[in-house]
Amino acid sequence: MDCERLSKLIKSWYHQVQDEALAPARMVAFMEKHIFECDVCLLDPKVHQEVEKIADIVFPPSKRLTKKAAEEEVEEEEEVQASEDEDEEDGDQDDDY
Numbered sequence: 370m371d372c373e374r375l376s377k378l379i380k381s382w383y384h385q386v387q388d389e390a391l392a393p394a395r396m397v398a399f400m401e402k403h404i405f406e407c408d409v410c411l412l413d414p415k416v417h418q419e420v421e422k423i424a425d426i427v428f429p430p431s432k433r434l435t436k437k438a439a440e441e442e443v444e445e446e447e448e449v450q451a452s453e454d455e456d457e458e459d460g461d462q463d464d465d466y
């Protein structure tokens with residue numbers, strides 16, 4: 370990571386996340402916002418990967434999924450197929466010899 374500002378910010382955000390003063394999701398959002406706005410980060414091709422790695426530590430994908438699933442508590446109605454037509458009589462050949 371080339372950006373000193375970002376590494377300092379990450380440290381301070383990380384402490385806040387540990388103290389539960391900052392939501393992990395928000396920290397991830399802040400990091401992403403920074404790398405899109407910072408001149409140093411924009412020129413750093415590796416920063417995206419590093420931010421992603423840190424995001425995985427503070428906010429693991431499994432946690433993201435559970436949180437998302439909890440937020441989307443929409444009961445999906447099962448599509449009942451009413452038409453079960455199986456009257457296809459194709460070639461009932463009785464070969465009685």
Ligand SMILES: [Zn+2]
Nearest residue numbers: 372375407410
């Ligand atoms: Zn930066």
